[in-house]
Amino acid sequence: MKEKKTEEARLPRHVAVIMDGNGRWAKKRLLPRSAGHKAGVKRMLSLVDQMFRRGIKYVTLYALSAENLARPQEELNELFSLLRAYFAENVQKLKAQEIRLSVIGDRSLLPADIVQAIEAGERDTLNCGKGRLILAIAYGGRQEIVRAVNVAVAAGKQVTAEAFSALLNTAEIPDPDLMIRTGRETRISNFLLWQAAYTELYFSDKMFPEFSEKDLDAALRDYASRERRFGRVKE
């Protein structure tokens, strides 16, 4: 019983995932990159369920970076189609599960109908309180910081770290405890730069579509074994 309590205490409250490797997953199978993105969405749906089922309260997924918008138009059109389908098919399911949906990123870079779908999804799930799913779409950490700086400058106010956090897209969302990146690269790629100051990082060699439930549990076990010191010394 005591052990179980410790386990629960070591479950991250907020897990952020950089879902990378769709293109290479497809290439290895001689499939077009679009097939990799489709497989990625399928895995994303099951991963979200698996994380909330384990009691994680906040799940943030890096779905599209601001920099990804410089990819070929054909690939972007495919990604936008997948986003449209995602919102059409999943908002009501999230609502039924009492999960609030939020989107972070620069909406002005997205097609108008996707912005509408985002706004409707956020509105429909606004009062859901069991968990929170945050999708990073057209998101860049530096851009988010610069937007917040400009808000502070326009207000003519000096900020504290706390007040600054409240100017970011992630205001009211606790910093991620664990960040998982699939796809073998060991970098952050402009994700949650401010928020990840003390986040535990976990890198997986698996391409995102093949990152399994077992792989999730391995990441959570690894997290549970870490000692978070936040700059202090161990007591």
Ligand code: IPE
């Ligand atoms: C991640 O997979 C999904 C997006 C960035 C939209 P990639 O498309 O980056 O896949 P790789 O890294 O080329 O394998």
Ligand code: IPE
């Ligand atoms: C990061 O992956 C962005 C997402 C997973 C959405 P990228 O494939 O864009 O990252 P880099 O280019 O390898 O750094």
Ligand code: MG
């Ligand atoms: Mg990639």
